[in-house]
Amino acid sequence: MRVALAVPCYVDLLRPQVARATLLLLERLGCEVSLEFAAPCCGQPMHNAGDFDAARAAASNWAASAQRFDVVVMPSGSCTHHVRHHLPGLVAGATATHAAQVTFELCEFLAGPLGSAKLAGRFPHRVAMHLGCHAQRGLRLGGSSELHQPPSGPMHALLGGLEGLTLVPLDRPDECCGFGGSFAIGEPDLSVAMGRDRLTDYTAHRAEVLVSSDPSCLLHLEAIASRSAPTLRTMHIAELLEEATR
Amino acid sequence: MSRTHPAAAAVFLRDSERAAWHDEALWFVRQKRDTATALPEWEALRDAGAALKAHAMGRLAELLETFETHATAAGVVVHWARDAAEHNAVVLDILRSAGATRVAKSKSMLTEECGLNPVLEASGIEVVDTDLGERIVQLAHEPPSHIVLPAIHWKKEEIGALFHRTMGTPAGESSPEALAAAARDHLRDALLHADAAITGANALVAETGGVVVCTNEGNADLGMHSAPLHIVCVGIEKIIATLDDLAVLLRILARSATGQPITAYTTHVAAPRPGARMHVVLVDNGRSARLADPEMRSALHCIRCGACLNSCPIYRRSGGHSYGYVIPGPIGAILAPAVDLKAHHDLAFASTLCGSCGDVCPVRIDIPAQLLAWRGRAAAAGALPAGYAALIRRFGAILADRRRFDRAGRWARQALRLIPSALLTGRWNPWTRASRTLPVVPRESFREWARREGRLK
16 A cells, blocks of 8 residues: 655654654555655644644645645654644645545554554563543544543554553553643643653553653653653554564 | 743642642542443433533523513512623622621522622621532632532641631541531521522523522522522523423533532422512623634533533642632633633643543533634734744744754754753753653654655655
8 A cells, every 4th residue: 555654743853763663664564655745744733832824834735745645644643633633624625625534643544544453463561551632532543431431442452462462551541641732831840740640650550661652742751751760661652563563 | 810820730739749639539520420421321411411502502592581481470580680790789789678688608600700709798798608618718718629629629637727717616626527517507507597598500491480409518408498588690501491401411410520310409499489589690791702602602501510620630730729710620711711811811721632621521512622712812812922922933934844844953953962951951941840851862853864765855
């Protein structure tokens, strides 16, 4: 299958290894991956900060880039949510609708269009799963406690299918980590308090690895864990799956 | 209360043990809600709740007039108040004409919204809040910190000390049973000797002209059934069409609020007692303006259950007073900006847009969507700090342009690598101020790698 890899702005800049793992994984699964997706950002940071005009400029640029492709994969639930749910509201016309229809979060793509709900691989570790809120309640890629659903969804299934992997139970499996884009900067004390509480939940259940499908949650949690939980290894789902299926 | 939400939250979090206790106390209520709402028909009930409210708001004027006709026929005097000042004047006038000087009030967020107590007190009328939590915050001269659990931020030892000071309970007494018993004595006296009872209402039923009041303590009932005068103060959005609608409303209200199947007391008042008088004051105070705002209208569907507060990771860790508005939490954060956008713009940003509030809301108010919309309105109205707005605009210009982004990215990574981290982690940096470390910066971006590998021109 031919797909475009859209690398979120901050991943390109700060976590290129997440994009590389995504690329490796997709190619290993037989995808023909184009890296020619030109737009750097879907506009979410400006949108969440209230500047809808600035968001529109980035979003329309993003939609134009997506026009060339039939499938666009993003290693981020939050960006995918913005593209699918907000691009058509920000940018008038068919390009935004097309972008919203062809863009998939990585796990969603693997389990859906690619049809690989399970990957053969091995990862013999105790793993805590953090589904970002926009993947969880925005894209509905996981069961939500508010809706009385058990943890589930494509990422949960992919992890569950790996040999040796133990998903640790969590006290609050779908509580927000406190990143929230501009929130992390605008409300730093709350943001860190929320992140700390998530880390306490992971370490209390003796997780060795924290995995998320959202690199933004990870950047924030890593920045707290480096002091408070230095032995916890943080990984993006692409990195974990890539390592497990080598 | 002029402190912004981030500043108030920082103060609240300074006592980390207390903040953790507050978070756990409310998470416990959220979990009770989860259990009580685990019904096969829960999502259908939410649909029905949303529909009955949307229906009532769509026929607001007509239903209110139907209510007025039925209530008036039953001997109730119905008043209409355009705003808080008019509401307070109407209530004061009713009390004065009756010569009432002692008022027993049960829980009503509407009277908090209108600031009724100080107005009555200034006119020599004594008001006793008879809901236990409300009484605690009244004795402490504080506003409620939660719309259902007004004193949730008080620990029992602190309540013991407060009661010792104000009611003469033994020093050091902090058992909930003993304190509740003392409060019961204290409040019963106020309830039995009141000249008037003021209550709120959880619903007004148009087809019957009835007022429905839900409490767990029975204080509203004691008040309205003992005093010769009962005044109901209620926002116009509390109207519903039928008793069938009420059946749905009552099923979702207590389950969402406290995790009970139904409140301990659910009272229907259809007429004044023989020899007593009853008034209903219908208050607009911005509600019809909200109705005329399609994007934000559904906030009027709120049944004040408080589930979004209990579920909100920000509310739980910053406390109700951090919002600086009479209604805190996610629902308050979408109501307050309509009152004063400049003063309350910070509340639209007191959220990660995690979506939990929208998913627990029993009437499906899309709170996250309205939070986001208020951010846009705040920015468009110039209500955000100028420096912040300019910074976002500059970021936007970079993020909308591949060449600028690549250039800025190279520069930023270089700067993060070369500048000593001590210079980057000062008090000015909100990323590191609250003890986050700076990100480890890679040598090359993904696109630089891809170019080097020949994967990208």
